[in-house]
Amino acid sequence: METLRELLQSLAPVLYGGIGLLWLITLGQVWRAYRRLARAFFRVEREMAQMALWGGLARAGLLLIVGLGLWLLLGPGFPGPGPAAPSPTFTPTPSPTRPVPVFPSPTVLPPLPTAPLRTPTPVPSPSPSPSPSPTPSPTVPGARCPDPNAQIEIPIPGQVISQAVTMIGTATHPAFQFYKVEIRGPYTGDQWVTLGDVVRQPVLRGSLWLFDPRPFFSQPGAYRLRVVVVDQAAREAAQCEVPIEIQP
8 A cells, every 4th residue: 555655646646737738628528518508599409518518518527526536545745755765785605616527438339230221212292282362251331422522431332320439521611611510300390400610620531520419309210310521612512412311
């Protein structure tokens, strides 16, 4: 127990700094979630913003409790280096003298008769059999939309979604301004509804959005996701949609 306490005391600056940094990051997430909640218009946006806000507050409280517990355990001060332990003095012990063994002189024996050497018969080496070429693994097709500026690779068409999934695809344009992710289905009254805020950074075959299906568990069934690219003239320049199935 004392060894563990000394180890924690030696790492106290790192632990305090890490907890403080995580706490500040969590406060920033709480502030962004609060702003999203204040600007939310649709019910889905408000529910997602509320979940993010309460989750951030819970993480901030947990970090505060952990930091307080660590402070109560270790105290505010950090231990200094303890006194160096005296190094033991070793006294060399003389090794005993070993007697040198005396070996008798070897007796010379007559040479043994040598047998004639046989020439080995060459054995033909087997021809190597051709190794089968590896079969390429099939790629999972995504939503192949006609405009290459808007593509959705994950989720694939018809995928059943029961937990959060990262949408992978492309959202870009020569006159790119922002893109947004929308959903349509039973929960939205078969109308397109924007998920969260717009994204002002183009994406090329990367992460588009973290889609959480839990707000739609009350009305599961067939839904459609789409990504819409808006250009500098505020026009929907490209879009791509994919059918999915939401099940709790």
